[in-house]
Amino acid sequence: MNVSGPSRSGVGDGRGDVIVETRNLSKTYRDFWGRRKKVALKPLDLEIRRGEIFGLLGPNGSGKTTTLKLLLGLIFPTSGEALVFGSEATDVRKNERIGYLPEESYLYKFLDAEETLDFYGRLFDMPPDERRRRALMLIEMVGLARDRKRQLREYSKGMTRRIGVAQALINDPELVMLDEPTSGLDPIGTREMKDLIVDLKARGKTVIMCSHLLADVEDVCDRIAVLHQGELKELGRVEDLLRVGDVTQIRARGLPPAAEAEIREVLARHGGTGVEIGNPKTTLEDLFLEVVRDAEARPGRRAAASLRGGDDHSTRAG
Amino acid sequence: MVLEEEIPRFAAWIGPALVRYLFAGGLAAVCAAGAAWLTQAIAHGPLAAGDRVYRGILAGLADLAGTSPRRVWALARLAVQESLRRNVLVVLGVFGLILLFAGWFLDPASVDPGKLYIGFILAATNFLVCAVVLLLSVFSLPADIKSRTIQTVTTKPVRTGEIVLGRILGFALVGTVLLAIMGAAGWAFVVRSVSHTHGVAPEDLLDTTDESGATVGATGRTSLDRGHRHRVVIGPDGTGVAETAQGHRHRVRRVEGGYEIGAAEGLLEARRPLRGTLRFLDRDGRPSAKGISVGSEWAYRQYIEGGTPAAAIWTFSGLSERAFPDGLPLEMIVRVFRTHKGRIEDGIHGTVQLRNPDSGQRSEAFPIVAREFSIDELFIPRRVGTMLADGGTREVDLYEELVADGRLEVWLQCLEPGQYYGVAQADFFMRTGNGSFVVNYAKGCLGIWFAMLIVTALGVMFSTFLAGPVAMLATLAVILVGQFRGFIARLFESQVTGDFSIVPGGGPIESLVRIATQESITVDWDPTPAAQVIKAADTVLLAPMRLAASIFPSLSELGTGDFVTAGFAIPGDLLAAHAAETLGFVVAFALAGAFCLKAREIAS
Numbered sequence: 015m016n017v018s019g020p021s022r023s024g025v026g027d028g029r030g031d032v033i034v035e036t037r038n039l040s041k042t043y044r045d046f047w048g049r050r051k052k053v054a055l056k057p058l059d060l061e062i063r064r065g066e067i068f069g070l071l072g073p074n075g076s077g078k079t080t081t082l083k084l085l086l087g088l089i090f091p092t093s094g095e096a097l098v099f100g101s102e103a104t105d106v107r108k109n110e111r112i113g114y115l116p117e118e119s120y121l122y123k124f125l126d127a128e129e130t131l132d133f134y135g136r137l138f139d140m141p142p143d144e145r146r147r148r149a150l151m152l153i154e155m156v157g158l159a160r161d162r163k164r165q166l167r168e169y170s171k172g173m174t175r176r177i178g179v180a181q182a183l184i185n186d187p188e189l190v191m192l193d194e195p196t197s198g199l200d201p202i203g204t205r206e207m208k209d210l211i212v213d214l215k216a217r218g219k220t221v222i223m224c225s226h227l228l229a230d231v232e233d234v235c236d237r238i239a240v241l242h243q244g245e246l247k248e249l250g251r252v253e254d255l256l257r258v259g260d261v262t263q264i265r266a267r268g269l270p271p272a273a274e275a276e277i278r279e280v281l282a283r284h285g286g287t288g289v290e291i292g293n294p295k296t297t298l299e300d301l302f303l304e305v306v307r308d309a310e311a312r313p314g315r316r317a318a319a320s321l322r323g324g325d326d327h328s329t330r331a332g
Numbered sequence: 333m334v335l336e337e338e339i340p341r342f343a344a345w346i347g348p349a350l351v352r353y354l355f356a357g358g359l360a361a362v363c364a365a366g367a368a369w370l371t372q373a374i375a376h377g378p379l380a381a382g383d384r385v386y387r388g389i390l391a392g393l394a395d396l397a398g399t400s401p402r403r404v405w406a407l408a409r410l411a412v413q414e415s416l417r418r419n420v421l422v423v424l425g426v427f428g429l430i431l432l433f434a435g436w437f438l439d440p441a442s443v444d445p446g447k448l449y450i451g452f453i454l455a456a457t458n459f460l461v462c463a464v465v466l467l468l469s470v471f472s473l474p475a476d477i478k479s480r481t482i483q484t485v486t487t488k489p490v491r492t493g494e495i496v497l498g499r500i501l502g503f504a505l506v507g508t509v510l511l512a513i514m515g516a517a518g519w520a521f522v523v524r525s526v527s528h529t530h531g532v533a534p535e536d537l538l539d540t541t542d543e544s545g546a547t548v549g550a551t552g553r554t555s556l557d558r559g560h561r562h563r564v565v566i567g568p569d570g571t572g573v574a575e576t577a578q579g580h581r582h583r584v585r586r587v588e589g590g591y592e593i594g595a596a597e598g599l600l601e602a603r604r605p606l607r608g609t610l611r612f613l614d615r616d617g618r619p620s621a622k623g624i625s626v627g628s629e630w631a632y633r634q635y636i637e638g639g640t641p642a643a644a645i646w647t648f649s650g651l652s653e654r655a656f657p658d659g660l661p662l663e664m665i666v667r668v669f670r671t672h673k674g675r676i677e678d679g680i681h682g683t684v685q686l687r688n689p690d691s692g693q694r695s696e697a698f699p700i701v702a703r704e705f706s707i708d709e710l711f712i713p714r715r716v717g718t719m720l721a722d723g724g725t726r727e728v729d730l731y732e733e734l735v736a737d738g739r740l741e742v743w744l745q746c747l748e749p750g751q752y753y754g755v756a757q758a759d760f761f762m763r764t765g766n767g768s769f770v771v772n773y774a775k776g777c778l779g780i781w782f783a784m785l786i787v788t789a790l791g792v793m794f795s796t797f798l799a800g801p802v803a804m805l806a807t808l809a810v811i812l813v814g815q816f817r818g819f820i821a822r823l824f825e826s827q828v829t830g831d832f833s834i835v836p837g838g839g840p841i842e843s844l845v846r847i848a849t850q851e852s853i854t855v856d857w858d859p860t861p862a863a864q865v866i867k868a869a870d871t872v873l874l875a876p877m878r879l880a881a882s883i884f885p886s887l888s889e890l891g892t893g894d895f896v897t898a899g900f901a902i903p904g905d906l907l908a909a910h911a912a913e914t915l916g917f918v919v920a921f922a923l924a925g926a927f928c929l930k931a932r933e934i935a936s
Binding site: 048083087088089121125137 | 479482488489
């Protein structure tokens with residue numbers, strides 16, 4: 015299932031394993047008369063590398079789903095370009111290596127789980143034996159073995175979400191795009207979904223996900239991009255973005271209270287062993303809200319470095 | 333039956349047809365590319381637009397090359413499943429209801445019940461099948477786009493051509509199954525409805541005797557069944573015939589205790605005709621390109637005046653002893669135009685005469701009586717009398733004296749002054765044999781199948797860029813323009829040449845003005861400036877309509893139901909041409925649909 019399209023940029027399997035790249039990618043929706051209706055995405059430059067879990071965050075209407083649709087070729091850019099595996103996003107051959115879970119599981123309700131996976135397997139030109147093997151394996155994996163003969167119209171939202179995930183993985187894709195993957199799932203389902211995403215990463219897959227559920231993103235994403243009103247406001251590794259740079263946190267386990275004074279004394283003398291010292295984190299939710307507030311206060315600018323404490327480090331005991 | 337144009341040999345037809353097809357397809361493609369460039373140029377400038385269109389065409393062609401039968405079949409299966417989910421089989425119940433009402437309302441005592449029943453069944457089947465596939469094809473894709481299920485399909489390695497082709501194939505499969513069921517049920521209904529027999533009561537028969545008074549047979553009439561009865565003629569061997577009435581006859585044979593009348597013959601037939609070419613003589617006996625117009629707007633049949641030398645002359649070719657060893661089975665459809673009523677229940681008398689086209693030798697005249705609405709039969713035996721110069725007659729062999737190199741002239745003349753015979757070229761023919769009615773009926777259904785395929789492809793094509801209801805209207809509009817393409821072509825010719833005898837009344841604006849002012853269409857306008865402006869505007873309006881009409885399909889021309897209802901075998905050449913035409917339209921619509929779908933944003 016290799017895409018053999020020519021690489022226009024050297025991205026993809028060659029240069030640093032960048033498999034998704036956008037250059038000045040923008041999207042403006044227009045009405046029937048060509049008048050500008052909404053700027054959904056302002057020029058966006060992104061690179062997503064093989065094996066990482068990349069999260070697109072933003073409030074409603076921020077452009078994250080638009081970005082995903084542009085990467086999938088479901089809509090066309092107004093300017094700029096989106097490259098996936100080195101091919102233009104509108105090149106249908108790239109889809110052989112992609113799995114996509116839409117925000118709602120847009121599936122044919124009159125099919126049952128087996129028929130659904132068989133249908134999507136056919137779309138990948140998979141031979142019958144492989145289709146059957148993959149379908150059974152995925153149905154088992156998403157926990158729908160007992161309900162595989164029921165029409166999807168009878169499924170609960172959570173079950174529909176699971177079969178949606180299964181169809182996204184039917185071709186064992188290299189790149190998985192998930193739009194609100196935990197939407198509609200109960201806490202257990204959410205946990206399983208997050209485990210699945212982490213497992214995909216462990217198997218060398220690349221995952222791009224949109225989500226409103228910040229805790230989920232925080233739990234699984236390596237890097238995130240925060241969009242607001244179609245504009246990229248923040249981009250980086252989650253642990254970097256969440257680090258509070260002007261605070262130093264020291265953690266220790268099982269120390270008697272008397273030892274704290276001793277640690278302080280030790281710290282005062284610049285050293286010690288068995289003591290964990292690091293940067294405490296705020297929550298992703300706090301960061302997200304601050305980014306949004308900052309964006310509204312200062313439109314057209316990237317989020318202030320001070321929001322994440324810059325590179326300043328200060329040490330504080332206790 | 334009406335056959336306005338000769339049916340060309342498929343081998344001779346396909347070459348020029350293919351050239352015209354490629355030219356029209358190329359022109360349409362260039363126009364589409366130009367329109368795409370124009371819209372892109374407005375948004376992105378001319379150079380970028382050119383680049384986009386060029387890349388779009390390349391990508392489209394690459395997509396076509398990557399078409400996978402497995403994906404197409406998967407999408408076709410999905411279309412079938414979707415159709416079943418939409419309870420498409422309900423239409424079979426509707427068809428059953430129609431059959432029930434047909435059995436109730438159709439009159440078996442009509443002039444030609446076979447024609448009535450077959451025509452009705454084929455029309456109902458055609459309408460229902462085409463309506464179902466139209467509804468399925470125009471609403472399916474827009475519904476998928478609206479519900480966004482299409483997004484899980486287009487994010488797979490599915491080419492837009494596969495989506496279009498899969499839908500066409502799926503809905504065509506549904507239509508085919510429906511057509512097969514309706515066709516079979518319709519056939520059974522027709523056969524059961526027209527099948528009948530009669531009885532012959534002994535008191536209805538009179539013995540016929542020879543000069544010596546010996547009984548040599550009997551004549552009489554059958555019982556009255558299904559609104560008709562037959563005149564019965566029985567020979568000395570006890571067999572006979574119940575003569576033609578309502579387009580059929582019965583064989584009669586003696587059985588113990590009376591006579592048995594067989595099944596109806598001639599109701600459900602598939603005649604194989606050998607047709608000739610027609611020319612006329614006017615009332616003074618001079619050659620004429622046409623007969624007389626009796627004022628009918630439809631100039632298909634030309635008329636000859638009775639009681640004058642006027643004649644309609646058919647020249648047949650390919651007649652041979654091998655093909656017709658016993659004689660020539662001539663069959664005739666002769667229409668009558670009466671300038672006085674006469675005895676309305678009697679036919680109009682005339683003659684048929686044979687003539688050697690080389691030597692001019694003529695046979696004796698065969699008397700005929702033209703009956704409206706039926707095919708008259710005249711069997712010309714091997715031995716026929718010929719006219720001698722001295723007024724006498726001589727019996728000769730048909731093939732030795734009258735047929736010259738397989739050619740023979742058949743002259744038709746009307747004997748009654750003040751009455752007219754109306755004929756067309758296809759009205760006189762030699763019956764070379766009979767095809768199977770079932771096969772012919774199946775061929776008639778094949779004509780419906782062609783129409784169904786075109787409607788499906790057209791509906792799917794429009795649904796790639798229009799909402800369901802709009803796609804349906806667009807499909808109907810194309811079908812409508814296609815139906816009137818002959819009229820639009822003549823109207824345009826009339827506008828361009830200024831010859832308003834071709835189509836009187838002018839184009840759309842002129843017609844509107846005439847309607848508003850209640851002006852007769854037979855009076856041409858004076859060339860005032862206003863009239864000239866209107867006529868010029870009409871020409872401009874008609875030009876694109878003329879172009880569209882020349883490339884849009886005419887479903888009625890694809891239909892071959894007329895052959896079946898009239899009892900003629902559908903020629904293989906015609907069927908092959910229709911199949912090629914259908915394939916051409918389906919391919920063109922599928923390609924157009926694939927490019928339209930590729931050019932649109934699925935998720936916008």
